[in-house]
Amino acid sequence: MTCSIHIQPLPGETVYSLVSRYHLLSGNANESASYSALYSSNRARINAYLPSQLQRTGYYFGLAPEALLWNHTLYPLFASFIAPRRAQELKRAMFLNFGSHVGEKAGLPQSKLKFTTGHKHCPMCLTEDLKQIGVGYFRNCHQLPGVNSCPTHASQLFCTAISDFSLDRSLVLPRSDMSPLPADKASVNLSRFGASVIQQLQIRQEFPDYRRAYRIQLNKKGLLTKNRNVRIRRVIPALKTHWSALEKIYTNQFECPDQLLTFEFVGPLLRAKTHYPTHPIKHLLFAEWLFDGDANLFWDADEEEQLILPGFGVPTVGNSRTNRDDFFSNRETRRRSIRDYMDGHPFAIRKDIKAARNADFFWLYHNDRDWLEQQLPSPMPPHRPEMNWHAVDDEMCKMVHEQTLQLSEPISVSELDIMLGGHRWLTKFLENLPRTRNLIRDQLAKGIIKKVG
Numbered sequence: 439m440t441c442s443i444h445i446q447p448l449p450g451e452t453v454y455s456l457v458s459r460y461h462l463l464s465g466n467a468n469e470s471a472s473y474s475a476l477y478s479s480n481r482a483r484i485n486a487y488l489p490s491q492l493q494r495t496g497y498y499f500g501l502a503p504e505a506l507l508w509n510h511t512l513y514p515l516f517a518s519f520i521a522p523r524r525a526q527e528l529k530r531a532m533f534l535n536f537g538s539h540v541g542e543k544a545g546l547p548q549s550k551l552k553f554t555t556g557h558k559h560c561p562m563c564l565t566e567d568l569k570q571i572g573v574g575y576f577r578n579c580h581q582l583p584g585v586n587s588c589p590t591h592a593s594q595l596f597c598t599a600i601s602d603f604s605l606d607r608s609l610v611l612p613r614s615d616m617s618p619l620p621a622d623k624a625s626v627n628l629s630r631f632g633a634s635v636i637q638q639l640q641i642r643q644e645f646p647d648y649r650r651a652y653r654i655q656l657n658k659k660g661l662l663t664k665n666r667n668v669r670i671r672r673v674i675p676a677l678k679t680h681w682s683a684l685e686k687i688y689t690n691q692f693e694c695p696d697q698l699l700t701f702e703f704v705g706p707l708l709r710a711k712t713h714y715p716t717h718p719i720k721h722l723l724f725a726e727w728l729f730d731g732d733a734n735l736f737w738d739a740d741e742e743e744q745l746i747l748p749g750f751g752v753p754t755v756g757n758s759r760t761n762r763d764d765f766f767s768n769r770e771t772r773r774r775s776i777r778d779y780m781d782g783h784p785f786a787i788r789k790d791i792k793a794a795r796n797a798d799f800f801w802l803y804h805n806d807r808d809w810l811e812q813q814l815p816s817p818m819p820p821h822r823p824e825m826n827w828h829a830v831d832d833e834m835c836k837m838v839h840e841q842t843l844q845l846s847e848p849i850s851v852s853e854l855d856i857m858l859g860g861h862r863w864l865t866k867f868l869e870n871l872p873r874t875r876n877l878i879r880d881q882l883a884k885g886i887i888k889k890v891g
């Protein structure tokens with residue numbers, strides 16, 4: 439069944455907020471009735487930033503699930519910092535009815551970070567929305583876990599905690615009785631950076647090669663040693679100073695374990711070897727400082743930086759030699775896998791290789807891209823459909839004939855081409871249209887079309 443009310447998501451609205459607005463407009467007796475209509479189940483819980491059931495939600499409201507995923511959830515951000523295969527699994531969990539798998543695929547349990555769960559809003563955004571569109575709603579960019587201020591108004595976010603009272607499965611919209619409070623500058627910088635990264639992801643629809651981006655900026659800032667190791671003893675104190683104001687905010691407002699602001703996560707975050715998911719807040723804290731707040735630098739990996747990847751790791755305690763050897767033998771195995779496949783399939787295109795040797799392909803893509811690019815066949819040129827010149831000739835002949843009948847004075851061939859759509863069929867491609875060419879010659883001779891030059 440699809441929705442009988444015409445309702446579309448507002449700019450940057452969360453899926454929960456869309457469903458809440460639907461519920462309030464539907465006149466359904468209670469939440470269960472709305473959940474039943476949408477999900478054929480009277481019990482549901484919609485996550486503020488990683489909701490599941492997007493296929494059903496999309497179908498019900500007549501929206502593409504992919505558009506919901508990219509523009510109305512924090513999937514792009516979470517998927518940026520997990521392995522490509524895991525990102526695919528996360529997407530699948532969000533599309534289907536696997537709510538309980540979503541957090542797991544996004545790596546939330548491993549992150550051991552506990553943030554208040556609920557739906558956050560900015561009282562000033564709300565006032566503006568009520569004035570301009572007559573309804574307040576929850577915005578996707580406010581739902582970033584660990585971020586607590588509005589990037590537009592620099593005011594503190596208010597959280598409607600869903601674990602409170604009976605709100606658990608309620609469908610509500612932001613409360614309008616909250617007074618705005620100014621947020622701390624550090625908190626605003628973090629939220630602006632987060633919002634900007636989300637926006638860049640939505641525009642580019644491309645995950646950043648963040649390790650490469652980090653390496654380039656660390657190098658520029660003189661934070662790599664001659665051996666291309668990170669000067670971690672300089673990085674961590676600088677991060678602590680940069681974010682010192684956050685400590686108070688986090689202690690007051692979030693159940694936040696000590697580990698976040700000790701920045702001990704930075705070492706593992708930078709090591710190329712590990713691919714375990716990292717919570718985006720860790721990347722945002724690190725990258726905002728490293729990039730001086732410029733989210734574009736996540737994609738600024740065009741420069742030719744010949745840095746040694748395996749050595750990029752932060753010096754590990756004790757067994758760094760072993761890690762290094764592991765990396766090289768792992769790399770060799772994966773390179774061989776790609777080479778073997780290509781030897782056995784000389785006509786394989788990139789897509790085939792990616793499909794056949796998926797894990798090796800993506801490992802190399804992230805850890806050994808230059809080598810991979812050298813091996814792979816050139817990307818296929820985009821397929822252009824063959825032009826049916828015969829049909830174009832018929833059509834143009836008819837149009838030229840009709841158009842010239844209506845002329846009050848002669849025009850040139852190029853003017854006529856512009857009148858007929860500007861495809862340059864009458865100028866550049868006339869040789870392909872024999873009937874039209876004869877007609878134009880004829881009309882030139884009669885003076886209906888004028889000669890130019």
Ligand SMILES: [Zn+2]
Nearest residue numbers: 560563588591
């Ligand atoms: Zn705001």
